[in-house]
Amino acid sequence: MNPTPVILLSGASRGLGAAAAIEAARQGANLVLNARSADRLAAVAAQCRALGGEALTVPGDIGAPETARRMAQAAADAFGRIDAVIHNAGVLPPIAPVAQADLAAWETNWRVNLLGAVALLQASLPLLRKSAGRAVLVSSGAAIHAYPTWGAYCASKAALNHLAAVLAAEEPAVTTVAFRPGIVDTDMQAQIRQQGAGVMPPDLHAKFLAYQREGRLQPPEVVARPLVAVALRAPRAWSGEFVAYYDEKVQKLLV
Numbered sequence: 001m002n003p004t005p006v007i008l009l010s011g012a013s014r015g016l017g018a019a020a021a022i023e024a025a026r027q028g029a030n031l032v033l034n035a036r037s038a039d040r041l042a043a044v045a046a047q048c049r050a051l052g053g054e055a056l057t058v059p060g061d062i063g064a065p066e067t068a069r070r071m072a073q074a075a076a077d078a079f080g081r082i083d084a085v086i087h088n089a090g091v092l093p094p095i096a097p098v099a100q101a102d103l104a105a106w107e108t109n110w111r112v113n114l115l116g117a118v119a120l121l122q123a124s125l126p127l128l129r130k131s132a133g134r135a136v137l138v139s140s141g142a143a144i145h146a147y148p149t150w151g152a153y154c155a156s157k158a159a160l161n162h163l164a165a166v167l168a169a170e171e172p173a174v175t176t177v178a179f180r181p182g183i184v185d186t187d188m189q190a191q192i193r194q195q196g197a198g199v200m201p202p203d204l205h206a207k208f209l210a211y212q213r214e215g216r217l218q219p220p221e222v223v224a225r226p227l228v229a230v231a232l233r234a235p236r237a238w239s240g241e242f243v244a245y246y247d248e249k250v251q252k253l254l255v
């Protein structure tokens with residue numbers, strides 16, 4: 001019998017991460033969940049436990065390296081293994097042109113979006129190698145599209161894609177994939193509609209208003225299924241790739 005898979009997941013208190021936690025529990029995984037909001041995280045963990053799995057919480061800023069270390073340690077102590085890591089925590093700000101953006105805000109963005117991934121990988125790789133596990137870096141279409149005023153976010157997601165490629169070259173035992181979730185109906189989209197007004201170019205902002213008006217935002221639960229499928233079942237041959245939730249090969253992994 002295969003052992004119960006253990007997944008480390010950042011940004012699990014709401015949005016895509018919360019849906020992924022619940023989907024992973026539904027598929028029988030044990031979880032170590034992280035986000036800053038301890039109460040919301042505990043509520044998600046309780047929903048996961050109700051589905052039959054174990055769910056531990058490690059509240060804290062994933063931009064601080066000790067958070068990732070605490071997550072890996074919690075998995076080692078409780079389960080003795082790590083089968084997958086999903087770095088889902090992500091932040092959009094600063095919404096500002098590169099010429100004017102606050103450098104400290106760029107640093108915060110990269111600390112969460114990019115360095116959080118590096119810290120999670122560093123903390124988990126010893127056990128990921130043993131399990132021949134998977135690392136999924138939640139990226140974005142913004143990794144390959146240049147959206148004015150999203151410089152920090154776009155560049156951090158492009159860096160995540162390349163980090164996946166480098167890790168694939170360095171760590172042959174681990175399957176590392178960058179994942180494109182499409183446009184998901186979460187707080188981040190609300191933030192774009194609200195805080196992007198008057199700052200983003202009007203045509204770009206209007207595009208995001210239209211996504212909501214036209215019902216084109218995906219429910220988090222719809223995107224969580226392929227995200228968890230990739231974390232649990234992506235073949236080794238995909239290591240280093242940037243895959244989208246809607247790709248035919250990704251959809252074929254759904255159970």
Ligand SMILES: NC(=O)c1ccc[n+]([C@@H]2O[C@H](COP(=O)([O-])OP(=O)(O)OC[C@H]3O[C@@H](n4cnc5c(N)ncnc54)[C@H](OP(=O)(O)O)[C@@H]3O)[C@@H](O)[C@H]2O)c1
Pocket residue numbers: 010011012013014015016017018034035036037038040060061062063087088089090091112138139140141181182183184185186187188189
């Ligand atoms: N929504 C979309 O359309 C879309 C499109 C492309 C890519 N994505 C990507 O998908 C991922 C999930 O986004 P979402 O839409 O679900 O966003 P969201 O609704 O804003 O949720 C973000 C999650 O990240 C957590 N988080 C933020 N800062 C953190 C930190 N410093 N440490 C630990 N956790 C932190 C938040 O929890 P706390 O506030 O409790 O810490 C929350 O659980 C992100 O990487 C995002 O870039 C989203």
